[in-house]
Amino acid sequence: MPRSAATRSDDAAGQRRGLIAAAYREACALELDAFKPGNVHRESAGHGMTVADFLLSAEVSAPPLTAPGLGLGERVYRAVAATREAVGCNTNLGIILLCAPLLQAALDPEVPGGLRARLAAVLRTAERTDTQWFNRAIRLAAPAGLGESARHDVAEPATATPLEVMAVAAHRDLIARQYAECFKDLFERAVPLLERLQMRWQDPAWAAVGLYLDFLGRFPDTHIARKLGQHQALAVSRRAAPLAAALNQAARPQPHRAALLAFDRDLKNAGINPGTMADLTVACLLIPRLQRLQPAS
Secondary structure: OOOOHHHHHHHHHHHHHHHHHHHHHHHHHHHHHOOOOOOOEOOEOEOOEOHHHHHHHHHHHHHHHOOOOOOHHHHHHHHHHHHHHHHOOOOOHHHHHHHHHHHHHHHOOOOOOOHHHHHHHHHHHOOHHHHHHHHHHHHHHOOOOOOOOOOOOOOOOOOOOHHHHHHHHOOOOHHHHHHHOOOHHHHHHHHHHHHHHHHHHOOHHHHHHHHHHHHHHHOOOHHHHHHHOHHHHHHHHHHHHHHHHHHHOOOOOHHHHHHHHHHHHHHHHOOOOOHHHHHHHHHHHHHHHHHHHOOOO
């Protein structure tokens, strides 16, 4: 019996969701291959978390992040809830917050333009109900050093859209800054840097290391600042900056391994985790994968 056009369309949509979910899992896995000082990677666990925790988090969060018919906020909440149930701790709140709008942009077939234009539409059209879901997700994940906020506290009812809330927090939180600026730094500097390093070194994992260090050398890490104070975040950034410059100018990355190993050891011994930079790295690894899956507009 011939299959209907609707059935064929549903099959195609399901296949596309599968490819988008696979792109997300690949980005999460590649980030773990990268030797990221202070953060969890395949050569070194840290901060009470392992590579297996992050791989499981990616696996269980992929279905809700790519489920059809969900709004941005509910997509985030369901992904956080699935992670919490699977691993019992906050491994990927920042990854989810960054990747959810990118994935939703890739999933939406109705919005014209490339991934960045679709992302802008996702962010622009998110509503107060999405903020309420965000707040629930953040409370459930319970990130270290969350504290209280005078405006738009996650414990209070939502009174603004996600974009409005993120604009208020953008000066102190790098993930909020991405929302407020429509991921400008990622699209215009970080992803091009990643692609140049991949071209030069022919090694995706080392390219991700270069990207991570570039972030860490340019910005005080939000996670460190929230947990240990801005002075500590600035000190880590100052130490990372010359390492990043030297690595990213190198013809080959391997000679820099010893310096990175020492940095990794020092950060982990001090309990310092540049988690936000790892989150940004995942998002940058995801963007070109999603761009390759975009239909012609």
